[in-house]
Amino acid sequence: MLRRRVKRRDVLLLMAGVAMSTTRSHAQKPSMPIIGYLCPESPELFASRLQAFHQGLGEAGFVEGRNVKIEFQWADGQYSRLPALAADLVARNVDVLVAPGGAPVALAAKAASATKPIVFEMGGDPVQLHVVDSLSRPGGNITGVSSLSVDVSPKRLEFMRDLVPTATKLMVVVNPTSPTAQSQLQKLHAAAATLGVRLEVLGASKEDEFESVFAAATSDGAGGLVFTSDPYFAFRSSRLAALAMKYRVPAITQTRDFPIAGGLMSYGGDFMQSHRRAGIYAGRILSGEKPSDLPVQLVTKVELVINLKAAKLLGHPFSSAFVAGADEVLE
Template identity: 60%
Template sequence: MRRRAILIGPVTALIGGVIPRAVRARAPTLPVIGYLGSETPERAASRLEAFRGGLADTGFVEGRDVAIAFRWADGRYERLPALAKELAGSGIAVLVAPGGAPVVLAARAATETIPIVFEMGGDPVVLGVVDDLARPRGNLTGVSSLSVEVSNKRLELMRELFPTSAALAVAVNPTSPTASSQVAGLRASAGTLGLQLHVLEASREDEFETLSTAPRRLGVPGLVFTSDPFFAYRSAHLAILVSRHGLPAITQSRDFPIAGGLLSYGGDFTQTHRQAGHYAGRLLRGEKPRDLPVQLVTKVELFANVRAATRLGVTLPPSILSSADVVIE
């Protein structure tokens, strides 16, 4: 009886659901991507879908071939450095830093060895993220839409809407690393257009109400948002507020006119996030960041909401309607 018990013991254990230690040791371990998000998974849902699509293009499906460890800052940029260090110390294979300069700068400060894929709107060379676009060297590569560079064009579009206005307002997040350069560029552009520029600051959602009412108090007809993930991820909220206060405005994200705002002009975030996912997959396969050139997604899209224009009592000029990629009627 004793010999029989010894012979059937392991089989009984397996049938009973207890996996022997030797079998457990042979179970495969999935590689882990660390994902440093500046917002929340709800606000980033469409961008996450694009990222996962790019990852799948290289053969990696979350839960099957790779695991993703997320850390979210909920719009509080000051939390990003600690979250980046937490991810870097958790044994991840690749660190993904999407959503703009604050995220990638925090990721770069957290590790010099783990491969990093960034997604941003600013110029990564100007910001000191990489030395060269073609050969990034270091442990970083990624994709940029250069959407920060088109803030001036938003001012020009608003000028087309109000050609006789002497002044316009711009919204800037003072905590953004690109804030000063964008404001400097906008001031120069305003001078060329013969405009006075009122700079309004907002870095918290509880400041949006004042941001939406200040232009009217200043006697200016429209508001131009600078490029910043903090504004882009809150497009729906901003669209509701400016509509309530009858304020024509233009932002970088298509989500703004889709939610009822007037205009948007900026890069296609679905392309940049999909490319970031593609690069993350290539790094998981063993390629080195230094061998992956920084990708520039140069497509810039203009969305115009005719229904919003009617509601606001403004007329979109033919120059805007004819050049718009999407007209919402």
Template identity: 45%
Template sequence: MINLDRETINHRKNPSSRGRSPQSQPEAAAKNATSTIPIVFTSSGDLVEVGLVASLARPGGNATGFSNISSDLAPKQLDLLSQLVPHAGTIGLLVNPNNQLTERTTRGVEEAARVKSVKLEILKASDEDEIDAAFVSLAQLQVGALIVGSDAALDRRREQIVALASRYAVPAIYGNRAWAAAGGLISYGIDQRPVFREAGKYAGRILKGEKPADMPIQQPTKFLLVMNLNTAKAFGITVLPSLLAQADEVIE
């Protein structure tokens, strides 16, 4: 089976994808690199939408694995954020405009915001300067809380974003535990540990002779809610017992 490190993938990218950072770009690079060597994805993109597999039930070709569409979590994140900061009249959504899932994420949050009668402000950023500018805009728009979209480019700026959220006193929810561990207020997202375990099992089945083309694309079933009470205290937020009861982990 194929195992491409990031440097190898970068050298093999399709030129038409340069300058973008979609969630499934490394997977696309691996798929483009070979049509014969089996590939097991642990992707956070929509593998069907971007044409990497024919369907979830029968992927076809030489690739299978897991499609972790983290953009679908945004409405749940809005609900959790509303429980944590119930008086926030305006919610911000920070997304990377170069991510192929941004439009899908935005649609989901917009619909959820309409249902809750919450005003939504969309902010787009993909690098250090744009992120700084986005937080200046948040302050000007008097945004009361923030959803940070799941994205590899934003993940790489985790420390900057968490620090800015603290500086501007904007309570924010993030897409995975690493953010809460880094000082973020709350995170809700896919638990990658079972995904990686199951991916290993898929690899084993392929090594025993099964064809990736016939192995269904799996969806995540385990999600993690992590609260950082130290950060909540710094923000002056009292976390309701009902919300704490939902948490899989509490950082103190």
């Protein structure tokens, strides 16, 4: 009898232990997958991009609050915070880390984890920046979307030269902290030599440096300002547009946000499509696909957006041919 009671007690204890273990595992397991969203800016500045990401995520079958949770980290324009914010999201054990908004975000995410699935969105060349091994076979734990908008900076120079054909000097504004700064400048200098125009390069990596750039363009008699592709510039389009009109300087940037805010013109990739596709990739990874099996997608569409009212105020009206070649004309 004693032996039977001992056996029964052992079985009961074992059953209790299994029940406790099962309860504990259910308590620890999240009710839905979690996306970690690493953003270089503030929610206000990133609203349109985030909307496009949600659209793509929905196309992949995921809706925030219904069957996926998103945890955000916002750098608020302080890009030096990105590595720590990326590490924090990795520590929260998110299922996939999304790194949109440029090369600095992608590089911070990649440095934070060699195993956590990562989806980036950028305008630079992810192979040249050593983010992936190749576009078709990214390898490792990271893939994403690129508009390759840094490659069209010389075309912005050409558009400015077409608008101001008598200009002998144009100014280029570059963010010296950008990982793509030097490659863009090399291409711009080559384009300037072909166009027969002299370039003066000005650096700006902080918002309080913007005004001195426009003031210099006015005082030095530059025909116009050409901004390199850089997320820090793109997300401050309203400020740049206001300064361009204040100093009456023709300027071109990479994003349509600039002419929409009252600036002259923009030429660059379609950011709505690149962020939407990042959302689709995040959803596909949550559904079980591996980043290494998903080739880097290229958003090849680039768009020229012009603002006729700004051109009139600046005294540089667009020719009929220029207007005909624009993808969008703002009245």
